[in-house]
Amino acid sequence: MTTEQQAGCSIRLPEQSSAAQLAVLQVHQRDNVLVALQALQAGEPLPAPFSHLSAQTAVPAGHKLALTAIAAGEPVLKYGFAIGRATQPIAAGEHVHSHNLATALSGTIEYSYTGCQAPALSFPADLPQSFQGYRRSNGKVGTRNELWIINTVGCVNRAAMRVAEQARQHYADLLALKNIDGIHAFTHPFGCSQLGDDLDHTRQLLAGLIQHPNAGAVLILGLGCENNQLARLLQACPDVDSSRIRAFNAQQVEDEVEQGLAAVGELLQLMANDQRSACPVSELVLGMKCGGSDGFSGLTANALVGRTADLLAAAGGKVVLTETPEMFGAEQVFMARAANQQVFADLVTLVNDFKQYFIDNQQPVYENPSPGNKDGGLTTLEEKSLGAIQKGGSAVVQQIIRYGEQAHAAGLTLLEGPGNDAVSSTALTAAGATLLLFTTGRGTPLGFPAPTVKIASNSNLAARKPQWIDYDAGQLLQVGQDAQQFTGQFFRYLLAVASGERTRNEISDNREIAIWKNGVTL
Numbered sequence: 438m439t440t441e442q443q444a445g446c447s448i449r450l451p452e453q454s455s456a457a458q459l460a461v462l463q464v465h466q467r468d469n470v471l472v473a474l475q476a477l478q479a480g481e482p483l484p485a486p487f488s489h490l491s492a493q494t495a496v497p498a499g500h501k502l503a504l505t506a507i508a509a510g511e512p513v514l515k516y517g518f519a520i521g522r523a524t525q526p527i528a529a530g531e532h533v534h535s536h537n538l539a540t541a542l543s544g545t546i547e548y549s550y551t552g553c554q555a556p557a558l559s560f561p562a563d564l565p566q567s568f569q570g571y572r573r574s575n576g577k578v579g580t581r582n583e584l585w586i587i588n589t590v591g592c593v594n595r596a597a598m599r600v601a602e603q604a605r606q607h608y609a610d611l612l613a614l615k616n617i618d619g620i621h622a623f624t625h626p627f628g629c630s631q632l633g634d635d636l637d638h639t640r641q642l643l644a645g646l647i648q649h650p651n652a653g654a655v656l657i658l659g660l661g662c663e664n665n666q667l668a669r670l671l672q673a674c675p676d677v678d679s680s681r682i683r684a685f686n687a688q689q690v691e692d693e694v695e696q697g698l699a700a701v702g703e704l705l706q707l708m709a710n711d712q713r714s715a716c717p718v719s720e721l722v723l724g725m726k727c728g729g730s731d732g733f734s735g736l737t738a739n740a741l742v743g744r745t746a747d748l749l750a751a752a753g754g755k756v757v758l759t760e761t762p763e764m765f766g767a768e769q770v771f772m773a774r775a776a777n778q779q780v781f782a783d784l785v786t787l788v789n790d791f792k793q794y795f796i797d798n799q800q801p802v803y804e805n806p807s808p809g810n811k812d813g814g815l816t817t818l819e820e821k822s823l824g825a826i827q828k829g830g831s832a833v834v835q836q837i838i839r840y841g842e843q844a845h846a847a848g849l850t851l852l853e854g855p856g857n858d859a860v861s862s863t864a865l866t867a868a869g870a871t872l873l874l875f876t877t878g879r880g881t882p883l884g885f886p887a888p889t890v891k892i893a894s895n896s897n898l899a900a901r902k903p904q905w906i907d908y909d910a911g912q913l914l915q916v917g918q919d920a921q922q923f924t925g926q927f928f929r930y931l932l933a934v935a936s937g938e939r940t941r942n943e944i945s946d947n948r949e950i951a952i953w954k955n956g957v958t959l
Contacts, residue, residue, distance in 0.1 A: 635956025
């Protein structure tokens with residue numbers, strides 16, 4: 438990989454994109470494949486500037502076809518990088534997918550630090566520089582003012598849910614106030630029979646939620662005999678306003694639901710005085726996630742989110758990206774943007790530790806994308822990873838954090854976590870993300886504690902699932918679309934969401950958490 442390639446691989450569509458007039462798109466000038474923007478029939482000629490070619494076979498939308506003849510064993514290039522090697526000769530115009538392309542990844546990789554090669558970023562003067570947020574006593578800023586109910590152990594899940602359900606009815610007058618955004622219980626099955634690091638991960642993840650600035654107050658409900666003891670959990674939450682916390686063990690009170698309702702009433706009275714105020718965009722924390730990707734994800738939705746990440750990083754805000762295994766095959770792009778030698782070393786350790794996690798569990802490190810991803814046109818892990826990391830933009834990597842830890846550095850932070858949508862999105866929230874940007878090519882109704890902005894990679898999905906999708910990034914491929922202007926419009930929309938405009942997951946009340954269980958259960 439050359440220095441130029443290591444520095445980044447962000448998609449740069451033309452200022453006035455004419456992609457919608459084309460049947461295909463060459464993502465990067467070095468690429469030897471094209472991406473079909475619509476389904477192609479066998480023998481269908483391609484328009485200029487590829488009019489010397491015709492599709493040799495049928496090619497589904499989002500899939501690849503060869504721009505030039507590719508010999509067996511030759512690298513196949515997309516985003517300007519190798520996404521694998523041809524397993525047989527491929528003719529120009531031929532469909533390129535699992536039948537003739539395979540990963541080139543295997544074994545271990547030697548990494549070396551050659552200095553930070555990230556480009557300089559600037560925040561446009563014509564974009565808003567503030568939003569209406571909730572300033573907390575510790576200086577953090579939330580985008581919502583909600584009361585969260587967090588339980589130490591799965592044994593009290595139903596009790597926590599009953600408290601939330603009854604509280605919404607009992608305190609309807611307070612909830613009618615515009616400055617209280619809701620009461621939500623986030624339940625989970627863990628906290629008992631866990632040991633060592635596994636227990637610590639659960640405790641740390643829950644502590645991150647308890648300290649989240651979107652929670653104007655928190656009720657913590659324990660049982661009493663669980664491994665995840667309430668006292669230890671509270672000790673793991675140093676960055677909270679103790680007046681906004683109520684906690685008790687169900688075994689130590691007569692009626693846990695009645696006790697919980699009373700505690701919620703006290704907390705809501707405190708929250709009733711909270712007001713939104715103008716806060717600089719540097720106070721935003723964005724969590725970036727993709728789920729159910731397709732062949733357009735890296736071209737539209739992920740690229741849009743990456744440009745947004747660059748805007749926020751330039752403004753001094755925080756951007757958090759996770760899904761460690763979806764960096765495999767593209768990790769050197771981030772390594773070339775490490776702020777210093779220590780961040781580089783931390784990233785190498787993060788990647789190698791996660792690869793070892795796969796090996797310890799006797800799973801292939803370089804597994805191909807899921808069946809859904811393959812149907813959408815993604816063939817190899819390199820291709821999926823290069824598309825996925827578009828969400829990280831081109832900013833300097835300032836910090837590497839482990840699962841359950843919180844982001845504290847302005848700029849781009851990489852967070853340890855699996856690709857699983859629920860687990861990684863919960864980890865992003867616990868890391869401090871006050872908005873989640875979730876890109877998808879196939880759609881999902883999932884939502885999480887922080888407002889979850891669903892961004893469709895293609896306009897068909899946005900039209901079919903308006904109850905899931907908040908923003909249609911497929912519009913980036915329309916005639917005359919200006920990528921920079923489109924990103925500015927999206928950034929303004931995010932500031933509206935940060936200021937209180939509800940997302941589809943909030944309207945549908947799709948909110949949940951999932952904890953990464955990776956240890957022994959007694």
